[in-house]
Amino acid sequence: MDNEYKRYYIKIRTILGINPKTIHEELATALGSKAPSYPTVAEWAKRFREGREDVNDDPRFGRPVSELTDENIELVREVINNDLHSTYDDIIAETFLSHGTIERIIHDCLKMKKITSRWVPHQLTDEQKQKRVKLCRENLAKFRDGSWRLCDIITGDETWIYHRQIHRKSTNASWVGEDESPTTIVRRGKFEPKNLFSIFFKSNGPVLIHAVDEGKTIDHKYYIENCLEPVVKEIWKQRKSAGTKGIILLQDNARPHIQSDVINYLTEQHINIMSHPPYSPDLAPCDYWLNDYIKRNLTDQPDEKSLARAVSKVMKKIPKEEFKKTFDKLLERMELCINNHGDYFEYLIK
Template sequence: MDNEFNQYYIKIRTILGIDPKTIHEELVTALGPNASSYTTVTRWAKRFREGREEINDDPRFGRPVSELTDENIELVRQVISNDPHSTYDEIIAETSLSHGTMERIIHDCLKIKKVTSRWAPHELTDEQKQQRVQLCRENLTKFQTGSWRLCDIITGNEMWIYHRQIHHKSKNASWVGDGESPITVVHRSKFESKNLFSIFFKSNGPVLTHCVDEGKTIDHNYYIENCLKLVVKEILKQRRSADTKGIKLLHDNARPHIHSGVINYLTEEDINIMPYPLYSPDLVPCDYWLNDCIKHNLTDQLNEKSLARAVSKVVKNIPQEEYKKTFDKLLEKIELCINNHGDYFEHLIK
């Protein structure tokens, strides 16, 4: 069956008031792989609704469809080089090549594909990259020589969690019938209810899940009294001993964390601080794993109390094996940071 037949069928069905989706399904049922694509059906149905009578394709100008010449290959290369975000339609408009020829040039000749742009937390300077490499090498050496153990690392950080959850687009997808509208998901406003949590964990599970009091901010005193002291208490309980010898704390460089009062308190408790480079959320398990894990498993909550209970439950229900895997990945990430010369490395993770 040729295009003329497809377009004639689309015209008749459109005149009868049949929607493009149904027309495309009928063509697929009758013609299988020879049916016009849904995009083509939609385009022709629109033309016929607007009063078009002709069913033949419009005459094409420019280069023949089959022209896989060096000139055309270089032309496509230049268009993509000038604008790496170019769409297929924009490349076709620039080159006057057919869609099929353009696709063959891109995939078969240039052997390139379009991928989502890589987002980075910060534009690292050379000095910051060097610091990342230096600290990662020092930390990795201590693990490799056995002077540090993953089971002695406690990591923690703060995170804001909203009462209303908005998940990734794939999770928000829903089945709808003919004529039904998809569920609407409203973007959050900056005034929506949320609470700040401080969460600490080890390779064998959670240590502390603390919901910061409403209206409070975490300064160094709050951090010591309401977070670190409870962490130390839980460590002693889990160890069933009277000391914290060998324990290392991995947290970021937020101001309360690096305050002299916090450093002095940790020193008194015989807890060492694991060196952490600036702008490195990719090297802290809370940032590269736990935040998303919690938010992915949360449901909407009515108030602060129910949110605190829900977050605590999610953290406790994460299998111990997942905590262990996360700390094993920490070593992998440290090595990736070194191998990538201190630059961000998420795009290298398979």
């Protein structure tokens, strides 16, 4: 739909007394990403309320409208700098340049492209970024000088898993025939059943898959008795001669994980603790790989017991190479964190 037709629509709806917000919503529903922005709709609605009849752009005398002049380039740059989310319609409304001229200025002269904003887990402070860099350097140094080995790392975390699975939009896409309606997926309700799991693994596979008792919360006592003690027992089972010697535990900074009794227990068991910076799911294998992997491969389960069995089955089916690969990626991620000055780096991963 050309700008002229969009403005005719805005004009008619404005004459009928419809407010700009509703007009914008209607256009967005009909045109999607091709709809004019709300500021553009509001500006044209204001003009029509004030008696404007013409839906075409006003000519701006003295400025070439189709040439790549320095003046026009700076004009477009200024509009974009003032609003990084501005659309072509916004820029046209501000500059009165043609769509083609603006497109050439943006791509050929300013060398810019529009990409989706990236989501980050936390707005890191400079101090937090510095700490991420510091800990990554310290941890990497121990692997490089041979003090630590990737095969000796055990990592674990807690995650909530719903009985009913809702996968990403891309995995829910399905083919439909002509005149057929798309399938529907019901959004989860606030109180849908879910269970908390504590899962630990090494580079050769699972170490512990623990379904937390319903109604229980994980405090430091529960964490030691139901998570760490079974993990230590499994280590001794797998490494009868070496036991916990050289074992490194990577866990996040949740309160039960760093409580003094927990630290004392790990020290008594001769388990090294890998320092983990706060607000760093991008440096935790459970967060950047395992939890999502499990949930993607689960089907709906009727109750707690069947869910626990299903989670265990998914874990045991993961090839050993995948476990090893995720620890190799941990070193790469530490490097990326350092190179990106402690800021989140996942957008740099190809």
